[in-house]
Amino acid sequence: MISLIQAPHDKPLRIVDFKGGHGIHRRLLALGLHKNHIIELDSQSIFRGPVLIKDVTSDISVALGRGIAQKIMVEIVDEKK
Amino acid sequence: MTKKNSYPDVIFIGQPNSGKSTLFNAIAGLKAQTSNFPGTTVAHTHSKVTIEGQVLNIIDLPGTYSLNPSDPAERVPLVHLFHEKPDLIINVLDASTLGRSLELTLELIELEYPLVVALNMVDLAEKKGMEIDSKKLETLLGVPVVLTVALHGRGVKELLHRALQTLEKGWSGFRIEWSKDVEEKVEELEKHIPEDFPVVANRRFTAAKMIEAGKLLFDDMLKDINPPLKKSLDEVRQELELMHNAPAYEVIAAERHHLALKIFEESCRVERGKRLSLLEKVDDIILHPLLGYVILILVFLGFFFIIFKIGNPLEELLLRPLDSLRYTLSLRLGGGVFFYLVDGLLQGVGGGVAIVLPYFLPLLFLMSFLEDIGYLARAGFLMDTFMHRIGLHGKSVSPFILGFGCNVPAVVSTRILESRRDRIITALMIPFIPCAARTTIILALVAFYLGPLWALGFYLFNIILLGILGRVISLFFKTPSPGLILEIPSLKIPSLKNMWRKTFFELKSFLKFAWPILIVGSVVLAFLQYFHFDRYLNIILSPLVEKALGLPQELGVTLVFGFLRKELSLIMMLQALDVGYTDLMTIISRQQLIVFTVFISFFIPCLSTVAILWREIGKKVALLSMALNTGVAVILSLIVRIIIGS
Numbered sequence: 001m002i003s004l005i006q007a008p009h010d011k012p013l014r015i016v017d018f019k020g021g022h023g024i025h026r027r028l029l030a031l032g033l034h035k036n037h038i039i040e041l042d043s044q045s046i047f048r049g050p051v052l053i054k055d056v057t058s059d060i061s062v063a064l065g066r067g068i069a070q071k072i073m074v075e076i077v078d079e080k081k
Numbered sequence: 082m083t084k085k086n087s088y089p090d091v092i093f094i095g096q097p098n099s100g101k102s103t104l105f106n107a108i109a110g111l112k113a114q115t116s117n118f119p120g121t122t123v124a125h126t127h128s129k130v131t132i133e134g135q136v137l138n139i140i141d142l143p144g145t146y147s148l149n150p151s152d153p154a155e156r157v158p159l160v161h162l163f164h165e166k167p168d169l170i171i172n173v174l175d176a177s178t179l180g181r182s183l184e185l186t187l188e189l190i191e192l193e194y195p196l197v198v199a200l201n202m203v204d205l206a207e208k209k210g211m212e213i214d215s216k217k218l219e220t221l222l223g224v225p226v227v228l229t230v231a232l233h234g235r236g237v238k239e240l241l242h243r244a245l246q247t248l249e250k251g252w253s254g255f256r257i258e259w260s261k262d263v264e265e266k267v268e269e270l271e272k273h274i275p276e277d278f279p280v281v282a283n284r285r286f287t288a289a290k291m292i293e294a295g296k297l298l299f300d301d302m303l304k305d306i307n308p309p310l311k312k313s314l315d316e317v318r319q320e321l322e323l324m325h326n327a328p329a330y331e332v333i334a335a336e337r338h339h340l341a342l343k344i345f346e347e348s349c350r351v352e353r354g355k356r357l358s359l360l361e362k363v364d365d366i367i368l369h370p371l372l373g374y375v376i377l378i379l380v381f382l383g384f385f386f387i388i389f390k391i392g393n394p395l396e397e398l399l400l401r402p403l404d405s406l407r408y409t410l411s412l413r414l415g416g417g418v419f420f421y422l423v424d425g426l427l428q429g430v431g432g433g434v435a436i437v438l439p440y441f442l443p444l445l446f447l448m449s450f451l452e453d454i455g456y457l458a459r460a461g462f463l464m465d466t467f468m469h470r471i472g473l474h475g476k477s478v479s480p481f482i483l484g485f486g487c488n489v490p491a492v493v494s495t496r497i498l499e500s501r502r503d504r505i506i507t508a509l510m511i512p513f514i515p516c517a518a519r520t521t522i523i524l525a526l527v528a529f530y531l532g533p534l535w536a537l538g539f540y541l542f543n544i545i546l547l548g549i550l551g552r553v554i555s556l557f558f559k560t561p562s563p564g565l566i567l568e569i570p571s572l573k574i575p576s577l578k579n580m581w582r583k584t585f586f587e588l589k590s591f592l593k594f595a596w597p598i599l600i601v602g603s604v605v606l607a608f609l610q611y612f613h614f615d616r617y618l619n620i621i622l623s624p625l626v627e628k629a630l631g632l633p634q635e636l637g638v639t640l641v642f643g644f645l646r647k648e649l650s651l652i653m654m655l656q657a658l659d660v661g662y663t664d665l666m667t668i669i670s671r672q673q674l675i676v677f678t679v680f681i682s683f684f685i686p687c688l689s690t691v692a693i694l695w696r697e698i699g700k701k702v703a704l705l706s707m708a709l710n711t712g713v714a715v716i717l718s719l720i721v722r723i724i725i726g727s
Contacts, residue, residue, distance in 0.1 A: 022328065023151065027499070027566050029334040030146035032181035035327075042368070049466035050475060050565050052368060057342075058181040059209070063462040065474050065565035 002076075004051060004069040009041045012056065013074040020071035028072075032058040038077060088129065088138040089248055090165065094158055094189065095173035096182055097144030098570040100201040104173055104231035105141040106582060108241065132241045135248075140167070143496075148188045149293055149330075153504075154496040162192065163281050169248045170196045171240070176206035176213060176228070177571070179349055183341035184334075190222065190257055191289065192282040195247045198226045199240050204233075205571070210352035218348040223255025232576050259336040262324060266317050267292065273313040292318055293330045360572045367456070367572075373463050380456070384447055389524065392440035399435035403427070418611055425607025429600030432652045433592075440524075441517045442588065444486050449583040453575035457482060458567060465565050471548050472555025474565040477507045481547075484514035487591065488690040492697055502558050508698045509554055512686035512710050513547055515540070518647040519682050525651055526678050530666055539678070546683075550713070595689055602645035606653055609638065615657070630676050630718050633658065633669060643681050645688050650681045672725045676718050684714030 007013050015037045018025045033039075037057040051069045054061050064072070095101040109128035128139050142158040150156045161167065172189050174182040179200075189196055198218075206213060219226040225243045229236035258264055271288040274280065280287045291314055294300070303311045318329040325332045366372055407427060414420035451457055457479045465475030476498055484491035491511045495504045515523060528536035555562075609615045615638040619626070622637030635657045643650035654677070660668050669677075685707050686694070695703035 022330070023499075024563060024566070025328075026149060026330060026334075027146075027151045029331065029338075030149065030151065030184075031566065031568060032146075032178075032184070032338075034335065034338050047466040050462060052462060052569065058178065060178050060181055061569040061571075063458075063465065063475065063565055063567045063569055065465060065469070067561075067564040068566060 001073050004041070004053070004064070004072040004074055005066060007041060007074050008076065012077040013039050013041070014077050015039060015072060016075050017073040018071060019073060020068065024068060024071070028068075031062055032060055033062065033072075039074070088136045089168035090140060091137050091169045091171060091244065091248070092140045092142055092158075092161055092167040093171050093173060094142050094162075094185075095144060095201075096146050096175065096178075096185055097568065099144065099173045099175040099182065100231045101144060101173040102141055103579060104199060104201060104229060104237070104240075105139065106579075107231050107234050107237050109139060109141075133245055135245060145185070147185055147334075148290075152497055152499040167194065169244060170194050171199055171244060172196060173199045173201050173231075176200045176203045177209050177211065179206065179211070179213065180342055180345035183344055184337045186222065187257060187337045187340055190224065190255075191286045193252050193256075193286070194282070195250070195252050196224045197240065197244050197247050198222065198224055199229050199231075199236070200226055201229045201231050203228045203236075204230050205573075208358065212350040212352070214348050214350075218344070221344045221348060223253050223257070232579065257340060259340070263321065263332060263336050266321055270313055270317045273310055275307070275310070278307070278310075289333060292321065293333050360574075364459075364572050367459055368462065368569075373459075377460060377463050380451070380460075384451075387447060388440055388443045391443045393524075395439035396435060399431075399439065403431040403435050406431075418608075421607040421611040422604065425604035426600060428607070428652055428656070429596075429603030432603065432648060433596045433599050440521055441486070441591065442584065444517050445584045445587045446580060448483065448486050449580045449587075450575055451482075452583075453573065453580055455570050455572045458569050461565070461567055462569060467548075469562075471551030472558070472562060473503055473506055473551060474562050476565060476567055477503060480507055480511060481514060484511045484516060485520070486517055486587075487595075488512055488514065488516050488686060489595075489693045490587070490590075492690065492693045495697070500560075500563050502560055503562055505698060505702055506551065506554050506558065508694060508702060509706055509709060510547060510551055512690055512694075512706055513543070513550060513683060513713070515543055515682060516647070518687070521648050522651045522681060523678060526674055530674060531671060535675075543682070546713075546717075598645050598688060599649060602642055602649050603652070606638070606642055606649075606656070610656070625715070629715070630680060631722055632673055632677055636677065640681070640684065643687070644685050647681065647687050672722065675725065676722050679721050680714050680718040682714075683710055683717060685710050 001016055003019075004013075015033065015035050017035070018028065033055055034057075037055055040054045040056060042052040042054050042061065048066065050063050050065045052061060052063050093101050093105050105128075109130055128141075130137055130139055140161065142161055143154040145155040145158045148159060148162070150159055162170075170189055170192070172186050174186065176182075186198060200213065200215060200218070203213065213228070215226045215228050225247055227236050227240040227243055229240055231237065259267070267285060267288050270291065271284050274284055274288060278287070281290065291303075300311065300314075303314065321329045321332045325335075327335070367376055407424060410423060410427070411420060414423065451460075460482065461475035461478040463475075464478045468474050468477055477495075479497070480491045480494045483494055488511050491514070492508055495507045495511075498504045498507060523536050523539055527539055606615070609618070618641060619634050619637035622640065623634050626632050626637040626640065627634045636654060639650045639653040639657050642653050655665065658665070658668050666674075685691075691703050691707060694706055
């Protein structure tokens with residue numbers, strides 16, 4: 001389990017947990033980012049900026065500030081399985 | 082609750098970017114504002130329409146992701162849903178994000194109100210390889226589903242037809258159940274809700290919302306008014322949390338989520354792996370970690386370049402007949418009070434037309450273009466890093482950019498920010514953004530007399546000032562910004578019709594709100610001059626104007642009127658000094674010109690901005706903003722005066 005910030009760019013990831021407060025968690029849920037969703041890291045701006053993720057399960061793109069990305073725990077999906 | 086009138090209320094509700102406002106516009110005409118930025122309809126719009134002989138009161142609400150609000154804009158729909166009980170809900174969905182969008186639909190179905198689903202942007206969904214079976218969806222949801230493409234008016238007629246049918250029939254009686262264990266717990270709590278409890282929509286919905294509700298506010302209130310109910314609520318929450326190993330609100334959200342996904346999978350076939358569309362390739366470049374910033378800079382340089390290229394000749398074209406008209410009038414009417422009245426009127430009306438509109442109109446149009454293609458959200462993403470340095474995050478970028486047009490809608494749009502802290506900081510900074518009116522002053526004074534490079538320098542200086550101010554203001558807030566969570570909508574090819582509509586809408590609100598102030602201000606100034614009252618004002622202000630700033634005493638009165646509308650200061654500057662536009666430099670020096678521009682740009686937000694700050698954020702912030710702006714303006718003008726030494 002790693003945070004979204006540490007996750008690699010070229011592999012599909014699965015959301016495992018949220019470490020943040022309730023408010024932020026609710027907001028992410030409302031946007032359609034749930035546990036077990038498969039996501040991809042799209043782009044990361046050069047100045048240690050926000051991360052852009054694409055939720056493959058619900059087919060949406062969301063920009064997340066680094067503070068929030070740090071609180072989203074993911075695991076790398078083993079494609080062979 | 083009793084009804085206000087006999088016409089049925091029909092509300093449009095949907096997630097941000099579902100094309101709700103576009104659909105609403107297609108039905109109501111030039112009313113709501115739409116764009117491709119999550120959360121642009123921040124206030125709601127009413128309209129009366131006649132459909133098949135039936136008059137309906139239709140209401141467009143701000144987009145909301147769920148019925149658990151997290152920002153002030155999202156609270157508006159709730160007030161409407163719960164207090165003004167609509168007769169019919171039209172739920173607008175973005176078909177291309179069907180799975181996610183259905184979660185709100187399921188919540189709306191729980192309300193047990195008459196409901197029709199408009200599955201919008203089906204063309205986009207088809208392009209993404211989605212094949213939606215609307216009949217199947219209708220059976221699964223138990224409500225009418227109509228496929229629409231609001232932008233082209235497709236499906237609108239059928240939607241209205243089925244809406245009227247549903248209005249007549251009422252709630253379908255169809256319920257969608259959650260998994261057994263969750264359903265049982267909700268039912269358990271439902272039994273504990275006393276008969277006289279202020280139930281929202283129905284008892285099941287109320288119970289579910291209580292479980293979901295934010296712990297802080299709601300629970301404290303409940304503890305006071307009904308301790309036994311609070312106890313059973315705690316028990317139910319605890320049991321749910323134990324059973325599912327997740328917070329109770331997540332359990333409920335997950336129920337809706339799984340249902341939504343199931344319905345989505347049963348009613349929609351997705352052909353995966355479609356080729357990257359051209360727009361997606363463009364998007365990769367726009368959001369590129371390096372190229373993205375180059376494009377961002379080019380977009381904004383181009384943005385202002387176009388506005389000036391259009392505005393400048395247009396302004397000259399419009400000013401000429403105005404000047405000759407004034408000249409003719411002064412010959413005909415002499416120097417009597419009647420001339421002052423007519424001249425004041427002319428200055429106000431003409432000032433609006435000839436000075437503001439040439440810049441304002443193209444600015445509004447380009448802004449709506451940037452919004453509609455979806456660039457504002459992307460700018461928010463790219464700018465997030467820099468915004469963090471000044472204590473905010475990327476979502477504040479959109480209000481800031483709007484501020485370059487006019488500060489008033491910019492302040493309103495701070496509603497999209499979730500935290501009060503971010504709202505206050507953003508709102509305090511907006512009055513320092515040079516709006517179209519101040520841009521006019523900078524161009525007409527600095528660029529015209531000192532050259533375009535000076536104007537560019539002035540802009541740079543202004544942006545640096547914004548950065549410093551943001552940092553300083555955030556020092557006063559202990560809590561950090563909650564951080565950026567911003568949906569990036571897919572890039573869209575904008576519709577010219579939509580852009581014109583929006584431009585027209587903004588223009589109309591400018592004409593209604595600001596122009597009258599401009600006209601009245603000009604007339605009042607004319608009278609003040611006729612009665613030589615302006616002299617007293619000038620004398621009162623002379624310690625500031627003459628002693629501190631080193632400006633001609635006559636300019637005192639123009640500052641007072643800059644409070645009404647910033648561009649008034651420019652018009653009145655010439656009026657007060659009694660010189661023609663081209664002869665200004667014979668009376669004042671370069672240094673004085675710069676000090677004047679600095680002072681007028683930053684000092685006190687205009688009356689309309691103060692009014693909107695007062696209404697939107699509160700009295701304290703409005704007063705603070707006035708004090709802050711004036712303080713900064715005085716300090717900066719003094720520094721500038723010392724540096725260039727007048």
